[in-house]
Amino acid sequence: MKLEKEAILKALKTITVAGEGKNMVESGAITNVITFGDEVVVDMTLATPALHIRKRAEVDVMKVIHEKVYEKAKVKVNVKVEAAAAKAEVPKIKGNPIPGIKNIVAVASGKGGVGKSTVTANLAVTLAKMGFKVGLLDADIYGPSAPIMFDVERERPLSVKVGNASKMKPVESYGVKILSIGFFTQPDQAVVWRGPMAAKALNQMIFDAAWGELDFLLVDLPPGTGDIHLSIMQSLPITGAVVVSTPQNVALADARKGVAMFQQESISVPVLGIIQNMAYFTPEELPENKYYLFGKDGAKNLAEDLNVPFLGDLPLVQSIREAGDVGRPAALQTATPLEKAFEEMTRNVVQEVVNRNESLPPTEAIKITTMAGCSAVKK
Numbered sequence: 001m002k003l004e005k006e007a008i009l010k011a012l013k014t015i016t017v018a019g020e021g022k023n024m025v026e027s028g029a030i031t032n033v034i035t036f037g038d039e040v041v042v043d044m045t046l047a048t049p050a051l052h053i054r055k056r057a058e059v060d061v062m063k064v065i066h067e068k069v070y071e072k073a074k075v076k077v078n079v080k081v082e083a084a085a086a087k088a089e090v091p092k093i094k095g096n097p098i099p100g101i102k103n104i105v106a107v108a109s110g111k112g113g114v115g116k117s118t119v120t121a122n123l124a125v126t127l128a129k130m131g132f133k134v135g136l137l138d139a140d141i142y143g144p145s146a147p148i149m150f151d152v153e154r155e156r157p158l159s160v161k162v163g164n165a166s167k168m169k170p171v172e173s174y175g176v177k178i179l180s181i182g183f184f185t186q187p188d189q190a191v192v193w194r195g196p197m198a199a200k201a202l203n204q205m206i207f208d209a210a211w212g213e214l215d216f217l218l219v220d221l222p223p224g225t226g227d228i229h230l231s232i233m234q235s236l237p238i239t240g241a242v243v244v245s246t247p248q249n250v251a252l253a254d255a256r257k258g259v260a261m262f263q264q265e266s267i268s269v270p271v272l273g274i275i276q277n278m279a280y281f282t283p284e285e286l287p288e289n290k291y292y293l294f295g296k297d298g299a300k301n302l303a304e305d306l307n308v309p310f311l312g313d314l315p316l317v318q319s320i321r322e323a324g325d326v327g328r329p330a331a332l333q334t335a336t337p338l339e340k341a342f343e344e345m346t347r348n349v350v351q352e353v354v355n356r357n358e359s360l361p362p363t364e365a366i367k368i369t370t371m372a373g374c375s376a377v378k379k
């Protein structure tokens with residue numbers, strides 16, 4: 001099938017970029033269309049840096065070409081954001097970037113127990129396998145699990161000299177530098193943290209630590225949308241947030257709140273996307289069979305509904321749980337379908353970080369000084 005440029009342009013004239021009156025061709029958003037056989041490359045330039053609008057425009061272009069021109073067309077959309085327009089819309093940067101740390105990615109979940117820490121651990125080792133320098137800050141004050149998941153329960157961060165200062169050296173496992181609130185508590189003791197105490201401990205793990213050069217610092221947040229989340233967002237210029245959810249309705253309702261927390265005007269942390277954990281159950285002996293125990297595609301539909309990227313499905317399999325319990329994240333098992341699933345999810349996260357960094361300036365560590373900021377989050 002040979003596609004005609006004219007037919008593609010005609011189809012593109014039927015859609016608009018969100019928030020713009022004219023169609024994509026007339027508004028000048030489409031800057032070039034090239035066809036080769038059944039392949040189409042569409043170049044677009046958008047005036048808005050908003051990730052969800054870019055994503056929507058990309059999806060709309062693909063959809064309209066498939067619907068109106070050729071359903072099997074191989075479509076590639078290159079989106080550029082006009083820098084001048086992008087700068088006008090974003091706030092001034094006044095946060096404290098952490099020297100040496102390029103990207104800070106927060107991993108959150110609305111509901112507890114959906115596999116946020118498991119996903120973070122596997123994301124971390126997959127990034128490390130891909131050659132990135134990775135750190136993991138386990139900020140889950142209610143149930144720090146990184147020490148178990150990385151088999152470093154008995155280790156403690158050592159003190160090292162950096163210049164004249166004494167700094168905490170993260171514990172390293174599988175190529176990931178780790179600091180966890182669990183290194184400072186007794187495993188069998190219930191620790192009740194007051195907000196300011198927890199914030200102080202976290203601040204030390206962030207700023208009094210010798211993280212060195214990192215491409216990614218993943219922050220495993222506690223479940224929910226509470227005080228501690230605010231403390232972290234006040235302290236850290238977070239590049240973006242990933243929200244983990246299962247497809248189940250109760251988890252989705254909380255994931256929606258999680259996304260809303262990051263998108264609050266007073267917080268404005270870009271949401272890189274949603275990961276669907278426990279998307280389906282696959283028994284080890286019947287790897288082709290999928291059972292949708294918690295419902296099908298709930299988190300995927302939520303991502304679409306909220307106009308945020310969908311970052312991938314992870315199955316519910318016994319080996320993920322076992323690997324977590326023995327302290328060797330499942331993504332380290334090579335040549336398995338699971339490794340592939342973790343790699344795909346990780347590639348999507350990296351791609352969204354790249355997209356985000358191309359379209360927005362660094363996030364500022366937010367300043368919340370009034371109770372209004374807090375109550376807004378608890379809505």
Ligand SMILES: Nc1ncnc2c1ncn2[C@@H]1O[C@H](COP(=O)(O)OP(=O)(O)OP(=O)(O)O)[C@@H](O)[C@H]1O
Binds near residue numbers: 109320
């Ligand atoms: N895809 C999966 N397949 C099998 N087991 C999983 C999967 N994801 C998570 N688990 C298991 O589910 C349990 C909860 O996972 P995890 O501790 O990662 O959740 P969490 O959301 O971080 O919980 P918390 O609310 O305590 O922070 C663990 O036992 C973990 O091994």
